[in-house]
Amino acid sequence: xxxxxxxxxxxxxxxxxxxxxxxxxxxxxxxxxxxxxxxxxxxxxxxxxxxxxxxxxxxxxxxxxxxxxxxxxxxxxxxxxxxxxxxxxxxxxxxxxxxxxxxxxxxxxxxxxxxxxxxxxxxxxxxxxxxxxxxxxxxxxxxxxxxxxxxxxxxxxxxxxxxxxxxxxxxxxxxxxxxxxxxxxxx
Amino acid sequence: xxxxxxxxxxxxxxxxxxxxxxxxxxxxxxxxxxxxxxxxxxxxxxxxxxxxxxxxxxxxxxxxxxxxxxxxxxxxxxxxxxxxxxxxxxxxxxxxxxxxxxxxxxxxxxxxxxxxxxxxxxxxxxxxxxxxxxxxxxxxxxxxxxxxxxxxxxxxxxxxxxxxxxxxxxxxxxxxxxxxxxxxxxx
DNA sequence: GAATTAACCTACTATTTTAGTCAGGAATTC
DNA sequence: GAATTCCTGACTAAAATAGTAGGTTAATTC
Ligand code: FES
Ligand code: FES
Numbered sequence: 001x002x003x004x005x006x007x008x009x010x011x012x013x014x015x016x017x018x019x020x021x022x023x024x025x026x027x028x029x030x031x032x033x034x035x036x037x038x039x040x041x042x043x044x045x046x047x048x049x050x051x052x053x054x055x056x057x058x059x060x061x062x063x064x065x066x067x068x069x070x071x072x073x074x075x076x077x078x079x080x081x082x083x084x085x086x087x088x089x090x091x092x093x094x095x096x097x098x099x100x101x102x103x104x105x106x107x108x109x110x111x112x113x114x115x116x117x118x119x120x121x122x123x124x125x126x127x128x129x130x131x132x133x134x135x136x137x138x139x140x141x142x143x144x145x146x147x148x149x150x151x152x153x154x155x156x157x158x159x160x161x162x163x164x165x166x167x168x169x170x171x172x173x174x175x176x177x178x179x180x181x182x183x184x185x186x187x
Numbered sequence: 188x189x190x191x192x193x194x195x196x197x198x199x200x201x202x203x204x205x206x207x208x209x210x211x212x213x214x215x216x217x218x219x220x221x222x223x224x225x226x227x228x229x230x231x232x233x234x235x236x237x238x239x240x241x242x243x244x245x246x247x248x249x250x251x252x253x254x255x256x257x258x259x260x261x262x263x264x265x266x267x268x269x270x271x272x273x274x275x276x277x278x279x280x281x282x283x284x285x286x287x288x289x290x291x292x293x294x295x296x297x298x299x300x301x302x303x304x305x306x307x308x309x310x311x312x313x314x315x316x317x318x319x320x321x322x323x324x325x326x327x328x329x330x331x332x333x334x335x336x337x338x339x340x341x342x343x344x345x346x347x348x349x350x351x352x353x354x355x356x357x358x359x360x361x362x363x364x365x366x367x368x369x370x371x372x373x374x
Numbered sequence: 375g376a377a378t379t380a381a382c383c384t385a386c387t388a389t390t391t392t393a394g395t396c397a398g399g400a401a402t403t404c
Numbered sequence: 405g406a407a408t409t410c411c412t413g414a415c416t417a418a419a420a421t422a423g424t425a426g427g428t429t430a431a432t433t434c
Pocket of ligand 2: 277290293294
């Protein structure tokens with residue numbers, strides 16, 4: 001197992017998705033702006049998250065990314081493993097033969113430690129972080145900023161079309177699946 | 188917290204020291220040979236371990252490195268932290284101000300996760316690995332190889348001085364502190 | 375159907391970290 | 405004084421990380 005900023009970015013982004021899951025898809029552009037990470041870099045990370053079956057992409061206007069599974073079924077370990085492909089714990093990659101054909105001490109040490117670490121991180125789910133005391137207030141604070149930003153864009157689009165209170169169909173297939181448009185729409 | 192090959196090398200090397208602690212100092216040359224890591228790279232790692240007060244260096248012939256404390260008082264977390272100086276968990280490095288002056292979600296998430304991880308790795312000591320079932324046999328196996336190598340060197344030095352059964356003072360200050368020379372000496 | 379949005383894809387560049395090398399100096403033993 | 409081994413600093417090579425650029429494709433809105 002390996003821990004780097006790559007995994008940190010991914011976990012943070014996934015947390016973002018988990019928090020806003022009820023309000024529909026989150027665009028990478030928003031995460032990029034909010035977290036100060038490059039958009040294309042995020043795209044690369046999310047490509048892996050998608051291939052690992054952790055997120056689903058929703059194309060078109062009003063689209064973005066959402067969790068492929070409930071937050072309670074996604075562990076921190078899964079997220080980190082999906083972006084850090086270099087998970088070769090030992091040097092021999094499974095076969096115990098890096099010391100004249102026989103198993104070295106390193107082998108046992110790291111398979112042991114790494115399974116323990118993995119078990120530990122597997123026990124922590126995204127949901128646990130979302131439901132953590134303190135998050136609701138922080139989430140609210142930040143939603144004002146992000147929400148305002150999203151609304152500003154939607155408003156601008158609406159004004160551009162002549163009318164103000166528009167917000168009809170943001171993304172029909174998504175609305176159907178979530179049944180929650182009010183939070184995204186303007187009025 | 189961060190996990191990389193750097194920390195892996197260090198933990199493995201420290202385990203080596205812990206196993207052979209009773210038999211006196213272990214040279215970096217031996218660890219280098221046995222683990223297949225560059226000697227100078229090991230020296231750089233051990234420089235940090237020494238500055239962190241985890242190991243003590245013993246100069247001169249018969250010298251090497253030994254643990255500065257009992258193996259039962261050295262945790263995996265300490266070792267990893269001492270070589271990976273880049274332990275900035277958050278982006279703001281303590282102050283919660285990376286989001287318009289206020290704390291972002293990332294902050295709480297990572298300080299929380301990282302303390303948990305740290306607690307976890309702090310609970311695992313070197314001694315636990317040395318005393319682990321399975322290690323004695325493996326250690327014995329490997330000691331034949333390393334031991335033979337060390338003995339070969341000592342023998343060569345002895346022969347060089349005309350007598351064979353010498354093994355008088357390998358490293359006096361070390362012998363005094365350990366009171367265990369027989370394992371190191373030839374006969 | 376044209377415009378827009380945002381996912382999706384590929385290749386390239388820059389920066390940083392990791393790993394290794396080199397050349398020497400200092401303490402210790404013999 | 406020679407050998408050994410820690411110790412130091414500077415320098416190089418390779419790899420991973422982070423960011424950039426320029427597109428294509430699917431959905432939505434008008
Ligand atoms: S790493 Fe598996 S035998 Fe050495
Ligand atoms: S990382 Fe500390 S406030 Fe954002």
